[in-house]
Amino acid sequence: MGGHQGRQLASKWAKTATLLSHSSIAPHIPPTRKFTADNLKAMLDAHQMVVVKPVVGAGGHGVIKVAHDSKGYVYTYYSQTKRFASFGALIGALNKKRRGRSYLIQKGINLATVDGRPIDYRVKYVKTENGWVYRAIVGRIAKKGLFVTNLCRGGKLVSGAQGISRSLSPAQVTEKKRKMRELTVLSTGVLEAKYPGIGQLGFDYGIDKQGHIWIFEVNTRPQ
Template identity: 85%
Template structure:
């Protein structure tokens, strides 16, 4: 019984919009808007810290953390941080980085950490001849100095249980893994109803410092 490569859906915006339509999933998705200067200003006014990322992309490429700090702004791309005195200068620099590509803006989440490094989780869910099965539930700890956790950017792979224990507490392991599985099944049902033929899904989850689980994105070609 082989894994089903399945239908591909590259647009992060399309997948996010579908999941936001479900009342039980929507509270677990950070507020997300298309990238425009007005939306960026509004999101920074509301949340102070946001993440902007390409609508189509993988491996953490192009993902930028933007913060409003007093009268100025900063953005962090990999380990490089730039500071801007004006919003116009910030937008100009972001537009240079985007190179005309479509981006989305997502509320920044203050993730629980391991030794001061953010950790998130990847759940790989695959359709086989006998139905959907889990292929992996793992944690990814960011390389020191980075906010992205991608393994191709130097992130460290750990078991989900180890990651939850070290970033929250061992008492929360069972509950958090159950909730990620529950959201995975529910989200898969919603996505499959809209896009019949999908066969592989990689869910990127974060758990914030208060223990809330967030869905950052869903990949139809998970690495």
């Protein structure tokens, strides 16, 4: 047996809440709240830039970046940017996009970049009859003009080492990969204890411009 599908867990909120319960993992998860108008206002006041995304979804679909500046509010969806003079107008537009679906809000992270394009990382971890094993640690560079890095949205795949080397420095490759592996093992243990039967996980990591590692989400059906 080279790995198995295992239990599926679609809710990003459920997985995030589980990981936030662990004191060594929590500092690596961006502040996250359920989507409501009050929560969005509070998060924008605190962080100036957030990402709102469906609680259930994949492929970067429905992910919107929202920012607050002196001129009002702006949202970016794929390559489309819209500006709003008031918070009410922003909420109206976001609710139209959501179409009643549950969303969550996550603090926006200023990712390290390659040639000005954001990069994040996918770590694929699979359970086999001999225990959990790594299948991949890769970097995904966003298509020019986009903030989502998904390959189905034109993102470019590079090795994890190449991505860290080009966005931070070659000297940081070993340490950042070690830390991502450490967080992967720790997080898998926490998730498996709460949701027995999971068999494959795809961790989406980001590294910000200061070199801090963030866990954006964990997929139980990684592509």
